[in-house]
Amino acid sequence: MSIKRNIYSLVACIFLAYGFCATFVNAESSNTGTQDSISESAKIHLTEEEKIWLANHPDIVFGYTSSFEPLLIENENGEFSGIIVDLFEVINRRLNTNFSMYINKWPTVLRKAQDKEIDGVLVMKSSLADRMGLLKTKIAATDYPTFYIRRNADFKIESLDDIKGKTISYMKLAAYADEILKPYKDDINVIECTQSHMPLKMVADGTADLALTLTSNIYTVAKHRYTNIDPKYTLWQYPVEGVMGIRPDWPILVGIINKVLDSFTEEERNAVYSKWGALQYKKSFNYALLWEILGGISVVIIFFIWSNIALRHLVKRRTDELMATTLQYRTLFESASDAICILKEGVVVMCNKKAVSLFGYESEQEFIGINAQTVSPELQPNRQSSKELAYARIEQTLSGNPQFFEWQHQKKDGTLFDAEVNLTPIKVRGKLCILGVIRDITEKKEAERALLESKKKAEESDRLKTAFLASLSHEIRTPMNGILGFADLLKQPEIPEKEKEDFINVIETSGQRMLNIINDLIDISKIEAGQVVLNKEATLIHEILDDVYNFFHHKAKERHIDLICDKPLPDDAAVLEIDKNKITQILTNLVVNAFKFTESGSISFGYKHKDNVLEFYVKDTGIGIDKQMHNIIFERFRQVDITFSSKNEGSGLGLSISKAFVEKHDGEIWVTSKINHGSTFHFTLPYKPVQKI
Numbered sequence: 001m002s003i004k005r006n007i008y009s010l011v012a013c014i015f016l017a018y019g020f021c022a023t024f025v026n027a028e029s030s031n032t033g034t035q036d037s038i039s040e041s042a043k044i045h046l047t048e049e050e051k052i053w054l055a056n057h058p059d060i061v062f063g064y065t066s067s068f069e070p071l072l073i074e075n076e077n078g079e080f081s082g083i084i085v086d087l088f089e090v091i092n093r094r095l096n097t098n099f100s101m102y103i104n105k106w107p108t109v110l111r112k113a114q115d116k117e118i119d120g121v122l123v124m125k126s127s128l129a130d131r132m133g134l135l136k137t138k139i140a141a142t143d144y145p146t147f148y149i150r151r152n153a154d155f156k157i158e159s160l161d162d163i164k165g166k167t168i169s170y171m172k173l174a175a176y177a178d179e180i181l182k183p184y185k186d187d188i189n190v191i192e193c194t195q196s197h198m199p200l201k202m203v204a205d206g207t208a209d210l211a212l213t214l215t216s217n218i219y220t221v222a223k224h225r226y227t228n229i230d231p232k233y234t235l236w237q238y239p240v241e242g243v244m245g246i247r248p249d250w251p252i253l254v255g256i257i258n259k260v261l262d263s264f265t266e267e268e269r270n271a272v273y274s275k276w277g278a279l280q281y282k283k284s285f286n287y288a289l290l291w292e293i294l295g296g297i298s299v300v301i302i303f304f305i306w307s308n309i310a311l312r313h314l315v316k317r318r319t320d321e322l323m324a325t326t327l328q329y330r331t332l333f334e335s336a337s338d339a340i341c342i343l344k345e346g347v348v349v350m351c352n353k354k355a356v357s358l359f360g361y362e363s364e365q366e367f368i369g370i371n372a373q374t375v376s377p378e379l380q381p382n383r384q385s386s387k388e389l390a391y392a393r394i395e396q397t398l399s400g401n402p403q404f405f406e407w408q409h410q411k412k413d414g415t416l417f418d419a420e421v422n423l424t425p426i427k428v429r430g431k432l433c434i435l436g437v438i439r440d441i442t443e444k445k446e447a448e449r450a451l452l453e454s455k456k457k458a459e460e461s462d463r464l465k466t467a468f469l470a471s472l473s474h475e476i477r478t479p480m481n482g483i484l485g486f487a488d489l490l491k492q493p494e495i496p497e498k499e500k501e502d503f504i505n506v507i508e509t510s511g512q513r514m515l516n517i518i519n520d521l522i523d524i525s526k527i528e529a530g531q532v533v534l535n536k537e538a539t540l541i542h543e544i545l546d547d548v549y550n551f552f553h554h555k556a557k558e559r560h561i562d563l564i565c566d567k568p569l570p571d572d573a574a575v576l577e578i579d580k581n582k583i584t585q586i587l588t589n590l591v592v593n594a595f596k597f598t599e600s601g602s603i604s605f606g607y608k609h610k611d612n613v614l615e616f617y618v619k620d621t622g623i624g625i626d627k628q629m630h631n632i633i634f635e636r637f638r639q640v641d642i643t644f645s646s647k648n649e650g651s652g653l654g655l656s657i658s659k660a661f662v663e664k665h666d667g668e669i670w671v672t673s674k675i676n677h678g679s680t681f682h683f684t685l686p687y688k689p690v691q692k693i
């Protein structure tokens, strides 16, 4: 509720309260009007004798008591008002006299009247006046006995019989009460009171069931705020009438007073009674009630305003807190390194910037609205349908089981990437949705793959080394056995010269083989250590080719293999700045291998001039090499057949040494081969011919 609205309410309430109280104010003014009309309208016709008598008796005093409210009411300042006072004032005004009032306790008043210390009693029972020997005027005031009852009483009073069994409070010495209650005295309990408000108080606080007092006592009800009791049953058949008692020696005054009493019309009397039956009620409530109501309203409004302000502060604080929290979450959401989406019925309804960029979309608007299938390929790596798998995951999540799994996603441009996906069920505005967190794990996957690869390689390398060591020991032992065995044979004295020569040849060959192996090991160690140094010099490559040809010519002949050497360029165009030994070693390696793996046919070698390179080749018609091994054989220790039973000698280092030497010359080496159709090894050298010195 706003402060404005509170103020409107306050104003409305003040008007209401004012209106409520204004009703009484109006009643007061109307009664005052009645009183005025009493004094104005009446004309009293006194005889000359009466006028003279009055003139001679200016100090007439009438007595009364304040015990009978509202006949006479004394306020806290000792001022008097009430029905008697009104009547008395009217009498004085109409007779133009100055009668005064003596007020004291009732017995004192009566005694003084009897002793003629005062001249009369204002209102008293006719019978009492008789008993006291006072003269009586006509009826000055009439009232009626009335039963007062609590508003929430559980019984009704509609006839005198209804008082049976009840406790009834009333004023002591009230003759009308004695008369009314007498027939029922055996059926009722009575409480006699000495103060006029007590019978009513007893009903109000529940001590008595009924109070029997006068109709005019409604004034007392209002004065004492006995708000829970009402006058309920009035005994109109028992009027309580009062006369004025006048000292016995002044009958003339009785006549004068009677004239005034006669001048009262019925309306005038009723006006006085209703004034004291209702007006006082109003008076006692009027401003106090107004202030009470306003006070109450103000308290309520102040409370509302206070609570409103407090509430606004609270709301503001909570709003600020909420905004700060929202901002924090938003920042977290936006700055997250993972893509975050909220899916409703399988469709993206919210996402962060990372999601947009990860899937390669332009903007959030473009990304929102797409479904899970759009960002997945048709099939996952396990060949299962993405649609079916995604559906199952979503179902599981919605039924309360969060999902964590690897997924292959597809970007807008069709690129695939591996992701880790975390799906959690959440409620958004009461609707069950899915919070999806997608992490790109491409790098992780690649690292995994690389790790696996290197693991495989390490294992392979380990395996190769084992095989190498085995083959190395075989390679070394074979020639060593040859050397030692034949050297031993040479010790025999009677060996023919021819055999001796053969033995020495075997020892030489074996020694050479050992030397080759040792050279290979030294070379590969140098390569490993990065210590290969080229001794370049201007070299006629035809010389190298001729050397190789000459070296293998006899072997080819022995094995009935055609050995062909091709040298297309003229000598002066075939001089290059190269390390002659290393190029010779490369060609020798390749030709050795060709012999190793060729049973029959031919081995041709040479070069071709292509643009800015010379492309060397060694071609055989041997066993050929499986395509899968074409690259691998250039790695260290690699052999197509690494089994122990391999009949081919070799350490598996020749090609890797050749490759390192070729690359050192800025060339390339490769093989083209088909199993059982022979192999051709190629390597290039940059063609920058120089002059031979």
Ligand code: ADP
Pocket: 589, 593, 594, 597, 620, 622, 623, 624, 625, 633, 638, 639, 640, 641, 648, 649, 650, 651, 652, 653, 654, 655, 656, 679
């Ligand atoms: P090795 O000392 O074992 O010959 P290489 O590095 O020279 O070592 O060769 C590696 C492997 O390549 C050989 O073991 C063989 O399996 C294969 N290879 C090399 N040259 C040929 C060829 N001309 N024909 C068939 N296989 C070959």
